[in-house]
Amino acid sequence: MAPRQKSDRVTIKTVAEDAGVSVSAVSKVLRDAYGVSGPLRERVRASMEKLGYRPHAAARGMRGQTYTLGVILPDIHNPFFTDIMSGVNAALERTQYQTLLGIGQSSLGAQQEVIDAMIDRQMDGIIFIGPRMPPPELDALAAKVPMTIIANHSPTAQAYDTVNNDDFLGATLVVQHLVHAGYRNIAMLSLDLPPIEQLQVTTQRELGYRQAMEDAGLRQYIKVVMSEQTPRAIQAAARQLLRSRGRPEAIFCWTDFVALEVLSVAHELGMKVPGDLGVVGYDNTTYCDLAQNALTSIDQSGQVLGLQSARLLIERIKGRTTAEHFVVTPRLVARNSSQPVAR
Amino acid sequence: MAPRQKSDRVTIKTVAEDAGVSVSAVSKVLRDAYGVSGPLRERVRASMEKLGYRPHAAARGMRGQTYTLGVILPDIHNPFFTDIMSGVNAALERTQYQTLLGIGQSSLGAQQEVIDAMIDRQMDGIIFIGPRMPPPELDALAAKVPMTIIANHSPTAQAYDTVNNDDFLGATLVVQHLVHAGYRNIAMLSLDLPPIEQLQVTTQRELGYRQAMEDAGLRQYIKVVMSEQTPRAIQAAARQLLRSRGRPEAIFCWTDFVALEVLSVAHELGMKVPGDLGVVGYDNTTYCDLAQNALTSIDQSGQVLGLQSARLLIERIKGRTTAEHFVVTPRLVARNSSQPVAR
DNA sequence: CGTTCTATGTGCATCGTTCTACAAACCTGT
DNA sequence: ACAGGTTTGTAGAACGATGCACATAGAACG
Numbered sequence: 001m002a003p004r005q006k007s008d009r010v011t012i013k014t015v016a017e018d019a020g021v022s023v024s025a026v027s028k029v030l031r032d033a034y035g036v037s038g039p040l041r042e043r044v045r046a047s048m049e050k051l052g053y054r055p056h057a058a059a060r061g062m063r064g065q066t067y068t069l070g071v072i073l074p075d076i077h078n079p080f081f082t083d084i085m086s087g088v089n090a091a092l093e094r095t096q097y098q099t100l101l102g103i104g105q106s107s108l109g110a111q112q113e114v115i116d117a118m119i120d121r122q123m124d125g126i127i128f129i130g131p132r133m134p135p136p137e138l139d140a141l142a143a144k145v146p147m148t149i150i151a152n153h154s155p156t157a158q159a160y161d162t163v164n165n166d167d168f169l170g171a172t173l174v175v176q177h178l179v180h181a182g183y184r185n186i187a188m189l190s191l192d193l194p195p196i197e198q199l200q201v202t203t204q205r206e207l208g209y210r211q212a213m214e215d216a217g218l219r220q221y222i223k224v225v226m227s228e229q230t231p232r233a234i235q236a237a238a239r240q241l242l243r244s245r246g247r248p249e250a251i252f253c254w255t256d257f258v259a260l261e262v263l264s265v266a267h268e269l270g271m272k273v274p275g276d277l278g279v280v281g282y283d284n285t286t287y288c289d290l291a292q293n294a295l296t297s298i299d300q301s302g303q304v305l306g307l308q309s310a311r312l313l314i315e316r317i318k319g320r321t322t323a324e325h326f327v328v329t330p331r332l333v334a335r336n337s338s339q340p341v342a343r
Numbered sequence: 344m345a346p347r348q349k350s351d352r353v354t355i356k357t358v359a360e361d362a363g364v365s366v367s368a369v370s371k372v373l374r375d376a377y378g379v380s381g382p383l384r385e386r387v388r389a390s391m392e393k394l395g396y397r398p399h400a401a402a403r404g405m406r407g408q409t410y411t412l413g414v415i416l417p418d419i420h421n422p423f424f425t426d427i428m429s430g431v432n433a434a435l436e437r438t439q440y441q442t443l444l445g446i447g448q449s450s451l452g453a454q455q456e457v458i459d460a461m462i463d464r465q466m467d468g469i470i471f472i473g474p475r476m477p478p479p480e481l482d483a484l485a486a487k488v489p490m491t492i493i494a495n496h497s498p499t500a501q502a503y504d505t506v507n508n509d510d511f512l513g514a515t516l517v518v519q520h521l522v523h524a525g526y527r528n529i530a531m532l533s534l535d536l537p538p539i540e541q542l543q544v545t546t547q548r549e550l551g552y553r554q555a556m557e558d559a560g561l562r563q564y565i566k567v568v569m570s571e572q573t574p575r576a577i578q579a580a581a582r583q584l585l586r587s588r589g590r591p592e593a594i595f596c597w598t599d600f601v602a603l604e605v606l607s608v609a610h611e612l613g614m615k616v617p618g619d620l621g622v623v624g625y626d627n628t629t630y631c632d633l634a635q636n637a638l639t640s641i642d643q644s645g646q647v648l649g650l651q652s653a654r655l656l657i658e659r660i661k662g663r664t665t666a667e668h669f670v671v672t673p674r675l676v677a678r679n680s681s682q683p684v685a686r
Numbered sequence: 687c688g689t690t691c692t693a694t695g696t697g698c699a700t701c702g703t704t705c706t707a708c709a710a711a712c713c714t715g716t
Numbered sequence: 717a718c719a720g721g722t723t724t725g726t727a728g729a730a731c732g733a734t735g736c737a738c739a740t741a742g743a744a745c746g
Contacts, residue, residue, distance in 0.1 A: 011702055022726045027704060035724055057464040058409065059702030061401025062731040068464065076425045077629075085419060085446060089453075098460040101444035103428060110432075117441040121400040121411065121464075231629065260633055267634035286420075286574065290603055291610035292635040354732055365696045370734060378694055402732035405701040 010051045019047040030055065031064075061122040067096045069313060070118035072111070074104045074130045075229075078257055080283040080302055084129065084150065087306020097124070097314070104132075119144060125313045128152075130201070132193065146316040148309045151201045155325050161312040163326045165300035167201050170330035171208025171252070174280050174298060175216065177332050178250050181340040183278050185221045186213065187241060187248035189234075189258055192226035202254050205282065209252060223248065227258075234258050238265040242277070250278030250338065256285045259295055263337070274339040284333050294336035304328055353394045362390040373398065374407075404465035410439045412656060413461035415454070417447045417473045418572075421600055423626040423645055424472065427493065430649020431470065440467070440657070447475075462488060468656045471495075473544065475536065489659040491652045494544045498668050504655040506669045508643030510544050513673035514551025517595050517623050517641060518559065520675050524683040526621050528564045529556065530584060530591035532577075532601055535569035545597050548625065552595060566591065570601075577601050581608040585620070593621030593681065599628045602638055606680070617682040627676050637679035647671055 012030070016023045021040060028036045029044040047053075057066050071088060073081050088099055100123070102114035111132060118126055125146040131138060135154060141147060142159035149162045171188075178186050188209045191202045206224055213222045223246075227237035238261060241248065253259035259281030263273060271277050281288060284299035308326045315324075355373070359366045364383060371379050372387040390396075400409050414431060416424050431442055443466070445457035454475060461469055468489040474481060478497060484490060485502035492505045514531075521529050531552045534545045549567055556565045566589075570580035581604060584591065596602035602624030606616060614620050624631060627642035651669045658667075 009702090013702080023703085024705080024726055024728090025724090028725090031704075033705085037724060040725080054459065054463055056702050057460075058401045058404025059731095060704080061399075062405060062702075062733090063704040065704095066401065066464075068460075076419060076428060077422065079420065079422075082419045089446075098456070099445075100460075100464075101446070102442075103432075103444070113441070116397065117411075117443075120397055121409075121443075231632070260630075260635075263635050264633040287603075287630070289574070289607075291607040292603075352732090355734095356732075366733085367696055367698090367735080368694090371695085374734075376735080380694060383695080399732050402701095403734080405703090405732075406734040 009056075010053045011056065012053070015044065015047045015051060015053050018051060019044045065124045065317075066122045067098060068121070068123050069097055069099050069310070070102060070121075070123040070126045071099050072102050072104055072114055072118070072126060072128045072131075074111075074132070076103055078255065078283075079285040079287065080256070081129065083285075083302025084306035084309075087303040087308075088127065088310045089306075090303070091307045091310035091314075095314070099127075115141065125317050127309050127313055135199065146313060148313040148316070150305055150309050153199050153201070153204055157325075158323045161309075161316060161324045161326070163305050163309040163312065163328075164201070165298075165305065165328040165330045167204035167330075168208035168211070170282065170298040170300065170332075171205040172212040173330065173332045174252050174282075175209055175212035177296070177334065178252070178278060178280065178338060179212075179216045179218070181278070181338055183250040183338075183341070184218060185246065185249045186218065186252060186278075187221075187223040187225060187250070188252045188254070189225050189227060189237060189241070189262065190254045192228050192233075205254055221248075229257075231261055234261040235265050238262045239269070242266065242269055242271065248277075249341075250280070252280050254282055256281035256283045256288055256295065256297055259297070259337075260287060260293060263293060263295070273337050274341055278339075278341070279337045288333070288335060296335045296338035297333055298330045299333050300330045301328055352399075353396045354399065355396075358387065358390045358394060358396050361394060362387045408467045408660075409465045410441065411464070411466050412440055412442050412653070413445060413464075413466040413469045414442050415445050415447055415457055415461070415469060415471045415474075417454075417475070419446055421598065421626075422628040422630065423599070426628075426645025427472065427649035427652075430646040430651075431653045432649075433646070434650045434653035434657075438657070442470075458484065468660050470652050470656055478542065489656060491656040491659070493648055493652050496542050496544070496547055500668075501666045504652075504659060504667045504669070506648050506652040506655065506671075507544070508641075508648065508671040508673045510547035510673075511551035511554070513625060513641040513643065513675075514548040514595070515555040516673065516675045517625075518552055518555035520639070520677065521593050521595070521621060521623065521681060522555075522559045522561070524621070524681055526593040526681075526684070527561060528589065528592045529561065529595060529621075530564075530566040530568060530593070531595045531597070532568050532570060532580065532584070532605065533597045535571050535576075548597055564591075572600075574604055577604040578608050581605045582612070585609065585612055585614065591620075592684075593623070595623050597625055599624035599626045599631055599638065599640055602640070602680075603630060603636060606636060606638070616680050617684055621682075621684070622680045631676070631678060639678045639681035640676055641673045642676050643673045644671055 012026050013023055016026045026044050029041050060066055104111035104114055128147055128149045130151040139159045147160040149160055153164055190206055210222055225237050225241055227233050251262055253262055259279050262279055266273050266277050273279055281295050281297040284297040287293055288295040288297045312324055355366055355369050359369045369387050372384050403409055447454040447457055471490055471492045473494040482502045490503040492503055496507055533549055553565055568580055568584055570576050594605055596605055602622050605622055609616050609620050616622055624638050624640040627640040630636055631638040631640045655667055
């Protein structure tokens with residue numbers, strides 16, 4: 001490697017010499033530790049400012065904290081994660097912490113790699129979004145590093161905190177809204193995954209859907225179609241569903257991304273939305289608002305989820321050992337795609 | 344912080360003891376350095392495997408490399424970046440390197456923070472996408488850490504490599520395509536930024552647009568409208584443009600994200616696309632393919648851009664000091680939004 | 687059988703922090 | 717004035733790698 005920045009780096013030692021104090025003293029000031037007088041603190045602060053000192057993260061990682069939080073996303077595709085990130089960053093605004101993202105690329109191997117990479121790099125904590133991992137492994141992971149999980153229901157977990165919206169309720173809202181608008185034959189398009197019962201967000205939404213359908217006396221119309229996450233697979237599933245004999249009047253999609261594909265397929269098949277078909281998504285991402293989509297969706301406030309997860313994580317890093325499980329109440333945002341239809 | 348992993352960590356020393364060799368020997372094996380015999384290498388490898396050794400990134404950062412590459416994105420919104428990331432990861436597949444993402448959140452302050460954070464964390468190199476930074480600062484940054492830039496034209500820069508598509512050509516293709524389809528009054532919707540002349544991708548696209556319009560004898564129709572990146576601002580600009588007296592027959596948008604908003608506004612105003620208006624985007628993101636958008640766009644192959652940038656960056660880390668500037672030839676993907684219209 | 691050379695393996699200083707143990711200085715209250 | 721306590725500052729040993737400088741053992745040669 002080309003030689004860079006030899007001895008010109010401003011270290012804690014440089015600052016100490018400049019301020020005329022010991023290295024330990026500077027370290028104390030840096031860490032806001034006990035045992036520094038006001039004047040000394042000021043003198044050190046001034047020197048740091050003057051010299052443009054920046055702490056060396058790797059060196060910190062050797063001993064104490066790195067002040068780095070890892071965020072693991074299942075993929076960057078889903079625009080919902082943008083909201084979460086902005087919440088996380090907002091919570092970290094006036095702290096020393098910085099976030100670094102890792103992308104799980106949906107594949108399980110990549111997910112494990114990202115996790116290992118973050119542990120190797122001594123992240124102080126991890127915010128894990130939509131983990132695809134059985135609870136024992138999550139516990140094992142939480143034993144190694146403080147962790148908060150978003151979008152995974154495990155209300156009894158003690159080793160880590162969780163932040164969720166009430167997916168069961170959200171799905172209920174969708175069904176009630178559609179029923180109220182006059183739809184009866186309502187199908188659900190969900191995610192095809194090796195199911196880790198009850199924990200997955202999609203499972204909760206499915207349960208909510210089923211329950212609400214039953215409560216509305218629509219048991220005979222219950223239909224859940226599973227599909228992989230790829231556009232091609234989603235389109236195929238939607239096409240099959242819309243061409244089938246008992247064609248649904250409305251489709252509830254587990255996430256907006258899927259709903260957009262359904263709109264596309266409906267469009268291709270010459271179906272009007274609404275009119276020939278009602279569509280509802282989940283997450284209320286920015287694309288819902290576009291007039292060509294006008295997609296009714298459930299807002300679970302990614303901002304709040306992100307903010308809370310960062311808050312909980314820092315609490316845990318600071319020493320809390322009991323678990324907290326934060327739940328946001330979702331809310332339906334009605335748009336054109338689920339307008340009432342005369343039948 | 345709660346006490347975790349005390350002495351149970353497997354370090355290079357543990358491996359050395361297990362294999363019955365010196366610490367230095369293990370280090371040599373790790374680094375593939377000169378001066379290790381085959382048998383010793385095997386013995387050490389076996390021990391590492393057996394003990395599940397993982398190198399401590401922070402410790403490495405103190406002396407040598409961290410094997411971590413930073414990728415800086417201007418925002419996560421733009422789905423185009425997904426493609427870039429998958430290219431980057433593909434290039435790093437069988438190497439020791441890992442990527443970590445930082446998000447610039449569009450704001451300049453955040454951008455600087457992310458850069459600092461990455462330097463503090465001793466990233467071996469940085470892939471900087473769409474930097475908002477004048478050349479002298481880029482040079483200064485490149486002096487501190489090996490760097491490759493995507494989406495910023497500075498073909499004479501020596502301190503860093505660049506990877507781009509030919510934005511000038513791409514814009515030309517758009518205009519030629521629209522002209523061929525019968526459009527004459529073609530406006531461009533571009534990004535409002537403190538311009539760093541010529542370097543910005545948008546500037547290049549503007550220049551290409553202007554040149555192509557002139558070449559087509561449409562000088563009198565040249566019109567570039569600038570707007571900020573927020574949905575609200577884009578919508579306002581589009582609305583104003585579409586309501587103006589010399590209303591354009593077609594709009595060329597500097598990126599798909601903007602084009603989707605334009606489609607939305609046209610939709611709201613009751614205009615048909617195509618028919619009343621032609622729209623073309625840039626980047627050929629997944630959303631273009633949805634039937635409700637059917638957006639004609641320029642494909643600049645984010646995959647290739649990502650792959651090349653990772654390749655170049657590693658070359659630079661390994662010692663190359665001359666600059667390379669890689670340019671991809673863009674290609675137009677025609678969809679419904681720019682269909683010929685009888686006039 | 688020395689001498690020189692090469693290949694292989696080791697010892698240890700080093701990187702920039704943190705933090706424990708300790709020294710020094712300063713208060714108190716008798 | 718002195719024991720005891722508190723506050724403020726310092727010395728120096730870690731942390732887990734890297735990589736230079738060196739030791740040692742054979743090999744090759746005259």
